[in-house]
Amino acid sequence: MGKVLNLRKIWIFNVLLIGFALGQATLSWSIRDVRPTLGILPDLPQAQAAEALAFGDKQFLYRYLALTLQNAGDNGGRVTPLKNYDYEKVVAWLRLLDGLDHNSHWVIAMANGYFGQTQTIEDVEPIVRFMQDNVAYKPELKWPWLVNAIHLSRHRLKSDWLALDVARQLATYDYPNMNAASLQMPALVLDDLQQFESAKYEIEALLRRDDRTFMPEEAAWMESFVRLLEAQGSNPLKSR
Amino acid sequence: MIATLRFVLLTALRDRLFAGLFALVAVGFAMAIYLGDAALVEKGQTTVVYAGGAARTILMLGLIIFQAFHIQRLYETREIEAVLSRAISREAFIVAYWAGFALVAVLLAAPIIALVFLFQSSVEGAVWWALSLVLEAFIVIAFAMFAGITLEKAVPAVFATLGFYGLSRLMSFFMSISEGTSLDGVNVITVPLSQLVALLVPRLDLFAQTRWLVYGPGDIDSMVILIGQAVLYVGLLLFAAMFDLRRKRF
Numbered sequence: 001m002g003k004v005l006n007l008r009k010i011w012i013f014n015v016l017l018i019g020f021a022l023g024q025a026t027l028s029w030s031i032r033d034v035r036p037t038l039g040i041l042p043d044l045p046q047a048q049a050a051e052a053l054a055f056g057d058k059q060f061l062y063r064y065l066a067l068t069l070q071n072a073g074d075n076g077g078r079v080t081p082l083k084n085y086d087y088e089k090v091v092a093w094l095r096l097l098d099g100l101d102h103n104s105h106w107v108i109a110m111a112n113g114y115f116g117q118t119q120t121i122e123d124v125e126p127i128v129r130f131m132q133d134n135v136a137y138k139p140e141l142k143w144p145w146l147v148n149a150i151h152l153s154r155h156r157l158k159s160d161w162l163a164l165d166v167a168r169q170l171a172t173y174d175y176p177n178m179n180a181a182s183l184q185m186p187a188l189v190l191d192d193l194q195q196f197e198s199a200k201y202e203i204e205a206l207l208r209r210d211d212r213t214f215m216p217e218e219a220a221w222m223e224s225f226v227r228l229l230e231a232q233g234s235n236p237l238k239s240r
Numbered sequence: 241m242i243a244t245l246r247f248v249l250l251t252a253l254r255d256r257l258f259a260g261l262f263a264l265v266a267v268g269f270a271m272a273i274y275l276g277d278a279a280l281v282e283k284g285q286t287t288v289v290y291a292g293g294a295a296r297t298i299l300m301l302g303l304i305i306f307q308a309f310h311i312q313r314l315y316e317t318r319e320i321e322a323v324l325s326r327a328i329s330r331e332a333f334i335v336a337y338w339a340g341f342a343l344v345a346v347l348l349a350a351p352i353i354a355l356v357f358l359f360q361s362s363v364e365g366a367v368w369w370a371l372s373l374v375l376e377a378f379i380v381i382a383f384a385m386f387a388g389i390t391l392e393k394a395v396p397a398v399f400a401t402l403g404f405y406g407l408s409r410l411m412s413f414f415m416s417i418s419e420g421t422s423l424d425g426v427n428v429i430t431v432p433l434s435q436l437v438a439l440l441v442p443r444l445d446l447f448a449q450t451r452w453l454v455y456g457p458g459d460i461d462s463m464v465i466l467i468g469q470a471v472l473y474v475g476l477l478l479f480a481a482m483f484d485l486r487r488k489r490f
Binding site for chain 2: 057110
C-alpha cells in the first residue's frame with residue numbers, strides 16, 4: 001500500500017514538472033514579440049557620474065565609453081545610418097570623451113572619419129567645431145587633424161569660410177614638424193574664396209617671418225604664388 | 241615565518257587560487273584583445289588599457305575572496321589556536337600571515353605583469369603600473385586580513401573589504417564633489433564627514449593607473465607618495481589587526 005502511495009506521489013511530481021515546463025513554454029511563446037527597446041545613442045552620463053563610473057581609472061572608462069560610442073546604433077543585428085543620429089548628442093558624447101583624455105586620437109578620428117561622413121551635411125559643422133576644440137587642447141599632438149577638418153569643411157560642407165577659420169587656427173601653431181603647406185593653408189583657402197589681396201598678404205607675411213626658415217623650394221613656390229596673385233587678379237591656380 | 245609562508249602558499253595552491261585566477265585573467269586578456277581590435281584607431285593602446293584594468297580587478301577580487309575564506313577556515317578548524325599555542329606572538333602571527341598573503345599576491349601579479357608588458361606602449365609606464373599594482377595589492381590584503389581577523393566570517397569580511405576598496409578607488413570623486421558643494425542643508429554634515437573619511441582612507445585611484453601604460457609615468461614624486469602611502473597604510477592596518485587579535489580570547 002505504501003509503495004502504491006509513493007508511486008502516486010512520484011506521478012504527481014512528474015505531472016507537475018511537465019505542467020510547469022509547458023507553462024514556461026507557453027509564457028515564452030506569448031511574449032515572443034516583446035523586444036528590448038534599442039536606442040541609437042545611450043543617454044549621456046554627467047561629468048561627475050562619469051568620474052564615479054571610472055572607479056578611479058579614467059583611462060579605462062575613456063576606452064570603454066569610446067568603444068560604446070563607436071558601436072552605438074550598430075548592435076543587436078542592426079546598422080543605423082548616420083543621418084538618423086542626434087548630432088547634438090553625438091557632439092556631447094565626443095566632448096565628454098575629450099574631457100576624459102585629451103591626448104588620445106581615437107575620439108577625433110571617430111569625429112573625422114565616422115561621424116563627419118553623415119548624409120545630413122549641416123551636421124558636419126558641429127563635428128568640425130568639435131575637431132577645432134579637440135586640437136586646441138593638445139595642438140602639438142593633433143594639429144594634422146585640422147587638415148582633415150579643412151577637407152570636411154570644403155568638400156563635404158562646401159563652406160570655405162569655415163575652412164578658412166580652421167586654416168587660420170592651423171596657421172597659428174608653429175611646431176618643428178609642421179610643413180610649409182600647413183602654414184600656407186589660409187592663403188590657399190582665401191585664393192579659393194577669390195580674396196587674392198588677403199591671400200597675397202598671408203603669403204608675404206609668411207615670407208617675412210624671421211623665426212621660421214623655409215626650404216629654398218618652399219620659399220620659391222611662395223614667391224611665385226605671390227607673383228601670380230599680383231599679376232592675374234583672378235584665381236591663379238586655375239588659370240595656370 | 242618560513243613555515244607560515246609555506247602554509248599560506250600551500251593553502252592557495254590547495255584552493256586552486258592560482259589556476260582559477262590565471263584562467264580568469266586569460267579570459268580577461270582574450271576579451272581585451274578582441275575588444276581592443278574593434279577600436280577604430282589606437283588598437284594596441286585600447287587592448288593594454290582593457291587588459292590592465294581587467295587584470296587589476298580580477299587580482300584584487302581573487303585575493304580578497306581567498307583571504308576571507310582562508311581566515312574563516314582558520315577560526316572554524318581552530319587552526320589559529322593551534323598556531324598561537326606555539327612560540328609565536330600574536331604580533332608575529334599577523335606579520336607572518338600578511339607576508340604570506342603578500343607573497344601569494346606577488347606570485348599572482350608576476351605573470352599578469354609579464355603579459356601586460358607584452359602589450360604596453362610605454363616601458364617606464366608599465367614599470368610604474370606593475371610596481372603600484374603590487375603596492376595596491378599589499379594594502380588590499382592588509383585590509384582583508386584585518387577584516388577577516390576582526391569579523392571572523394568570510395561573507396562580512398568580503399563585503400567590508402569590497403566596501404573599503406570601492407571607497408578608496410572613489411575617494412577622488414567624493415573629494416571633488418565635496419569641494420564643489422556649498423555648505424548648506426545636509427551638506428553641513430556630509431561635506432566635513434567626507435573630508436574626515438578622506439583623511440582615513442587611502443587614495444587607491446592613484447595606484448595602477450592604466451593611462452601610464454599608454455602615455456608613460458608621471459613624475460617621480462607621485463611614486464614616492466604611493467610607496468609612502470602603502471607603507472603607512474599597511475602599517476596602520478597590521479597594527480589594528482594586532483590590536484584586535486590581542487583582545488580576542490581563545
